[in-house]
Amino acid sequence: MKVEELPVDERIKRVIRERGIKELYPPQAEALKSGVLEGKNLVLAIPTASGKTLVSEIVMVNKLLREGGKAVYLVPLKALAEEKYREFKEWESLGIRVAATTGDYDSTDEWLGRYDIIVATAEKFDSLLRHSPKWVRDVKLVVADEVHLIGSYDRGATLEMILSHMLGKAQILALSATVGNAEELAEWLDAALVMSDWRPVELRKGVFHLGQLFWEDGKIDRYPENWAFLVIDAVKRGKGALVFVNTRRSAEKEALSLSSKVSKLLTKPEARQLEELISSIEDNPTTEKLKRALKGGVAFHHAGLSRAERTLIEDAFRAGAIKVIAATPTLAAGVNTPAFRVIIRDTKRYAGFGWTDIPVLEIQQMMGRAGRPKYDRVGEAIIVARTEDPKKLMERYIHGKPEKLFSMLANEQAFRSQVLALITNFGIGNFRELVDFLGKTFYAHQKGDIAALEYKARNVVYFLIENEFIDMDTSDRFMALPFGKRTSQLYIDPVTAKKFRDAFPQLEENPNPFGIFQLIASTPDMATLTARKRELEDYLDLAYEFEERLYTNIPYYEDSRFQGFLSQVKTAKVLLDWINEVPEARIYETYNIDPGDLYRILELADWLMYALIELYKLFEPKEEVLQYLRDLHLRLRHGVREELLELVKLPNIGRKRARALYNAGFTTPDAIMRAKVRDLLEVEGIGIKVVEGLFKHFGVEMPGKVKEAGKKAEKARKRGTLDEFLK
């Protein structure tokens, strides 16, 4: 189908033509002929990179130009929200305003009402719905990207509930990977279904076993025995490769070992480019390994890396500076990083209770990363058979069908949060109405009856009443209580809220960071760091040492909660070190964690600390305790002792600079404002830029001379590094 023939506004065609697209891919054409342009719901199940985004763009903009209102585009990851936001920005030339919103950005957001396309994570949109801003009524279209995540154990229920809410109120376009039961999904959504395996770049799949590469079409290529040669071969041909493994350690190990081989294939300019890349990365034990690998043009990629490093690696790989990435599954689900060749080293993964096969769906997503649309005629995806029977792998992952999706609404943790929200935020007034609503869900459609779910719902309601989240009047009508309403808006698990409330009396008696951090770490919303076996004793000792600061009893060894408790103690200790200004590098070493782990823990603790304070406000708070909690929250956010709280509020002043300033005698913002520029520059980590920022913040004019001198110094410094770099 030619773009010209599309039954949409001329302006849309113009934008698409400007991208250099004249002809639509067959599945795109089929999708657009399904009635979706006339308002019908659609489930589009086609491979990644086969043009789902363009279809959704056309559908969204067509809808907006014809009917006005808003389109919401749901994604599973914050990084994807950013990626889509940047892509959709292009439509601003037609006067369409695009916004992105995730937990990193804004909230209640009446201001989102000014935008036409809103990109959001599913959880964020769910949270927005609970705050019911006025513009929600204007949502005419919901695009759910990666809708197969409806089958994810911990996050599927959210997506399912959003779609249940919006079904009938807005048009729905569900974008899915290939799944076993797309028909079932389409039926539920009363949607047309378009399925296809078509890809713009041909995908060749194969299984590698002891030097033999068995292609799906029966052809066999011979290689040296080690699969690493497949990687080297790709690089030799001027292309890149992705290697998927199942542990962080493997990713690092393979990256380092491949690096020594790939490095020999690098040209001088390439090596220089990599040096530049390396110099821009912060130093810590994890990045030390990363930098070593990068010297040879290879990176590893896993959640232990910070966001900045991951983005840097992804960008450099796309640009061709990095030749190979060894990655855990992070990369398969994340932003677009196609490669000529994808090698899947592992098809099993440890799942907490043993080894399980990685689902076909996930392996196919990894394989789908093979083939770069503009550069490759064909992409290659190769599964390595190390201990597994190659025939079995071929059957399961290459010729096999992906799994069916199953509703995860009945997952207890997700379900109790959702039931609470239905009652406190979505006007569900009694049990009958609750059951009616549940009847509209994918769960109900799939199972045919909801007796089991109804039973669970009844138990949840009892739990919510018993713990005063909600109440029921004499005519059995639900009433939202402030505690329940706030819990739902804070987007925390009711069990977390209950744990907080139960601890308030003790917390009031003896407010202290360790007790509060352990409390936070004990909630189901927190991710704890696992205490390793040989650490157990240390943390038990620590727990006894700090016993009187805890708001809970130390469980006995036989108790099933024993190990979990010690993991909470470990997590609390990390947070404690953080607010006591222990340097990051030492935290990584002491607790054997990566930067990404620390970041994650801090992010969660920050969020839950806020929730704790907000809930405490509902129970006749003591002003001095409230103030204590607020200060602790700030300390947690900035990672400082109390005396630095004023300093870290200044622009560009974090925990390191604040401590340096304080130790140099600048103990208050006022002292800094009165200080001489020269004296400030003496302080470690304080350069002319920071000083300029500070003076601007204070509204004080910097002496012109000083400014000049500073700039000169800056230039000299830059030259210095350049000289060093050139020799």
Next chain:
DNA sequence: GTAGGAGTCTTCTAGACAGCATGTC
């Protein structure tokens, strides 16, 4: 007595959403 090597036993394991203030992604 002990350094150090070989062999054996033990341990460990992927990922990542949410509030709010800030300014406006």
Next chain:
DNA sequence: CTAGAAGACTCCTAC
């Protein structure tokens, strides 16, 4: 619950 690598531990030998 179907693995596999790294690190800890043990035992032995050679000096």
